[in-house]
Amino acid sequence: MSVIFSDSHVPEAANASDNQQEAANASDNQQAAANASDNPQALAAGGILTIDLGALRANYKLIADAITPTRTAAVVKADAYGLGADKVAPQFYAAGCRDFFVAHLSEALNLQPHIGKDATIYILNGLQPQTEKLCADHNIVPVLNSLEQLQNWAALAKAQNRSLPALLQLDTGMSRLGLSEQELKELLADQSLLDCVDVKFIISHLASGDNVQSPQNKAQLERMQAVLKLLPQYAVAFSNSGGTFMERSYHYDLARPGIALYGGAPQENAPNPMQPVVSLQARVIQCRSVPAKTLVGYGGSYETQTETRIATIAVGYADGWPRHLSNKGCAYYGDVRLPIIGRVSMDSITLDVSALPEGTLKLGSLVELIGSHQTLEQVAQDAGTITYEVLTSLGNRYHRIYINDILA
Numbered sequence: 357m358s359v360i361f362s363d364s365h366v367p368e369a370a371n372a373s374d375n376q377q378e379a380a381n382a383s384d385n386q387q388a389a390a391n392a393s394d395n396p397q398a399l400a401a402g403g404i405l406t407i408d409l410g411a412l413r414a415n416y417k418l419i420a421d422a423i424t425p426t427r428t429a430a431v432v433k434a435d436a437y438g439l440g441a442d443k444v445a446p447q448f449y450a451a452g453c454r455d456f457f458v459a460h461l462s463e464a465l466n467l468q469p470h471i472g473k474d475a476t477i478y479i480l481n482g483l484q485p486q487t488e489k490l491c492a493d494h495n496i497v498p499v500l501n502s503l504e505q506l507q508n509w510a511a512l513a514k515a516q517n518r519s520l521p522a523l524l525q526l527d528t529g530m531s532r533l534g535l536s537e538q539e540l541k542e543l544l545a546d547q548s549l550l551d552c553v554d555v556k557f558i559i560s561h562l563a564s565g566d567n568v569q570s571p572q573n574k575a576q577l578e579r580m581q582a583v584l585k586l587l588p589q590y591a592v593a594f595s596n597s598g599g600t601f602m603e604r605s606y607h608y609d610l611a612r613p614g615i616a617l618y619g620g621a622p623q624e625n626a627p628n629p630m631q632p633v634v635s636l637q638a639r640v641i642q643c644r645s646v647p648a649k650t651l652v653g654y655g656g657s658y659e660t661q662t663e664t665r666i667a668t669i670a671v672g673y674a675d676g677w678p679r680h681l682s683n684k685g686c687a688y689y690g691d692v693r694l695p696i697i698g699r700v701s702m703d704s705i706t707l708d709v710s711a712l713p714e715g716t717l718k719l720g721s722l723v724e725l726i727g728s729h730q731t732l733e734q735v736a737q738d739a740g741t742i743t744y745e746v747l748t749s750l751g752n753r754y755h756r757i758y759i760n761d762i763l764a
């Protein structure tokens with residue numbers, strides 16, 4: 357159960373009906389695994405990535421319900437954090453989402469055919485020169501990150517004799533994107549640039565949203581509050597996943613969660629209230645027994661202490677399995693932990709499977725890399741990175757199984 361949340365408008369951890377849902381998902385996962393065992397495409401790939409679309413919808417609803425009347429968008433940049441925007445976005449749409457954030461105009465154009473016409477797509481990375489018309493022609497809403505971008509958008513609006521929608525981003529303390537204080541001053545002095553731009557939301561982004569304890573959150577909030585005194589007519593979009601789990605003053609009119617929708621923990625050092633979305637299994641491609649004092653893998657970075665049974669699996673760093681997990685991470689077979697020995701190669705990994713009775717793993721067996729025994733968080737932590745990077749690195753070599761598709 358969550359303990360960090362400071363008011364009643366924040367998401368609750370799983371309740372009884374979620375548990376039933378989880379049980380249903382578990383049996384679906386078993387079903388998916390069973391199907392995979394005789395599906396030629398699954399047999400032809402090095403691993404099987406199972407994506408639970410029901411969990412995605414449940415995660416969206418958990419946040420959306422908790423922060424109502426704040427509207428909840430879905431951030432689906434980077435191909436929906438690597439999980440397939442064409443598959444994922446329609447599920448959020450079915451769950452009621454009408455606001456979608458991507459990073460690039462190209463992502464917006466690819467996404468558009470997959471969601472309803474009443475949904476809006478916003479481009480976080482801003483408006484690139486000479487893309488203004490393409491953007492406007494497709495009714496895609498850019499985030500304007502500078503006065504230059506605002507000028508370009510306003511110029512097109514004037515030329516077309518209409519008002520064009522946009523989000524206006526302010527830098528409240530991250531120094532990454534958005535109008536600087538100086539630019540904001542200039543804009544406040546002469547607001548005529550805003551005459552033919554329909555600012556749907558003023559937005560800003562939390563630099564430390566994953567850490568409720570960070571004083572940076574409050575500093576950014578206070579900066580936003582100060583600016584809004586000068587621009588009180590506008591709606592506001594402020595929170596990423598982490599921010600939706602902070603107190604209500606962070607929520608404003610529209611929230612932009614990403615990682616939490618995909619099952620990642622919205623807050624570090626706190627229980628994860630989200631349902632897991634991905635599970636990953638890898639195929640055994642060879643088993644062997646080697647004597648003590650045998651070197652394993654590139655560079656001979658591991659030497660066996662005793663006679664050791666090794667299984668080689670068909671996932672490597674080219675599949676996004678972090679090379680930093682060389683001699684460090686593990687896989688699971690049932691409840692048995694199987695340590696990675698030697699370096700993670702491009703297409704394969706060697707596991708010490710001595711803890712399993714001889715003959716348990718065979719050519720074609722599947723082991724778990726992400727699942728009920730090893731969470732996404734655990735993998736990211738062992739690899740010295742974040743869940744975002746693990747997810748977006750998973751790549752396209754896996755056989756993908758999408759389960760609990762409400763639209764199927």
Ligand SMILES: *Cc1c(COP(=O)(O)O)cnc(C)c1O
Nearest residue numbers: 431480561596597612613614615
């Ligand atoms: C990526 C991103 C988000 C989503 O952040 P999460 O931490 O994944 O919830 C929201 N807003 C902006 C501006 C972003 O770049």
